[in-house]
Amino acid sequence: MRKIALAMLLTLAPGAALAAAPAGDLMDARVDVSDEASLQRGAKLFANYCMGCHSAKFVRWNAMPDALGVPMETIEDNIIFGEYQAGDVIRAAMPADDAEEWFGVAPPDLSLTARSRGADWVYTYLNSYYRDPEASTGWNNLVLENSAMPHVLWRLQGVPEADYEETDDGVRVAGIRVPESAAGTMSEREYHQATRDITNFMAWMAEPARETRQTLGIWVIGFLIVFTGLAYLLKREYWRDIH
Ligand code: HEC
Known part of the structure; x- marks a missing residue:
């Protein structure tokens, strides 16, 4: 039985290792693609603030009602601007050459x-x-230095300022904060939630089948556990006759 337990542990281990990838200095997005309310808010923000410039060519509009838990009409009324045909993918409003x-x-x-x-x-x-x-867009970014993308959400977040500090390697940004005088329409907590919702929606886009796969995974592991038990009982049954 100990060997079987070990084999089961080895089967499960790669999944556990993947889930614990190093995060470095990144913030924890805590994505949950089964959270329909978050996906709905994320889709709306994405449509309003991102689709002007960015496409998402692997994502079809008609995959959304299922994931977001709303009828197609709601998607049409709130998220799709302009013409679309059933089965269309998400295109940027701005032609790529102009951009x-x-x-x-x-x-x-x-x-x-x-x-x-x-x-x-x-x-x-x-x-x-x-x-x-000094940056060409008037904005800079700590994780993508000199990003060509401006801070498109500044009206929501406000205007974050950097705190600089001197180090042996020169001046570096020690932290960023939004001064009260430059606050946006959202509080810090609301802005975190909004960006989490956008990220959640993007996580769903990147893998629309993830939720199904995770549910399926639980069933498969359950089956393996039950099967291991049955196999063990069967083995005992066989050996009883031989002894
Ligand atoms: C005004 C046009 C514009 C808008 C609007 C815009 N972006 Fe961008 N975005 C860009 C450009 C240009 C880049 C390329 C930046 C670079 O490589 O320096 C970029 C890059 C990115 C990247 C980095 C991709 C990578 O792998 O390097 C992410 C993520 C991103 N945008 C997300 C968003 C999200 C989310 C929104 C909506 C909240 C958004 N963008 C709105 C122009 C835009």
């Missing part, structure tokens, strides 16, 4: 970013902007 000319870098497609960069990275990125008069 590249204006920003120097074409805004990347965001379908898979929550997977390639990681959800915590995306969440931290949206919380790491600060005003920088």
Whole structure:
């Protein structure tokens, strides 16, 4: 039995190892793609603040009602601006060539970013902007230095300022904070929630089947445990005859 237990542990171990990837200095996005209310808010924010520049070409509008728990009409009324056909994917409002000319870098497609960069990275990125008069956009970012993307959520967050400190390697940003005089329409807590919702929506985009897969995974592990028990009983039964 000890060997069986060991084998089971080995089967489960790779999953555990993946879940505990090193996070570095990133903030914890605590994504939960089964949280429909969060996905709804995230989709709306994404449509209003991100789709002007970014596409998400692997994501179809008609995959949303299921994930967000709302009828297609609600998606049409709140999230889709302009014409769309059933089965269309998310396109940027701005043509990529224009965007590249204006920003120097074409805004990347965001379908898979929550997977390639990681959800915590995306969440931290949206919380790491600060005003920088020397940067080309007037903004800088702690996780993506000199990002060609301006701080598109500044009206919500306010205008974060950097606290600089002298080190042996030169001046560096020790922290960022929004001064009271430059507050946005949201409190710090509300802004964290809003950026968490956007990140959650992007995590769903990057892997629309994740929720199904996780539920399925629990069933598979349950089956394996039951099967191991049965196999053990069967083995005992066989050996009884032989002894
Ligand atoms: C005004 C156009 C514009 C808008 C609006 C915009 N972005 Fe961007 N975004 C860009 C550009 C340009 C880049 C490329 C930055 C770079 O590489 O320096 C970028 C890069 C990114 C990246 C980094 C991707 C990577 O892997 O490097 C993320 C994540 C991102 N944007 C998320 C968002 C989200 C979320 C929103 C909505 C809240 C948004 N963007 C709105 C222009 C925009």
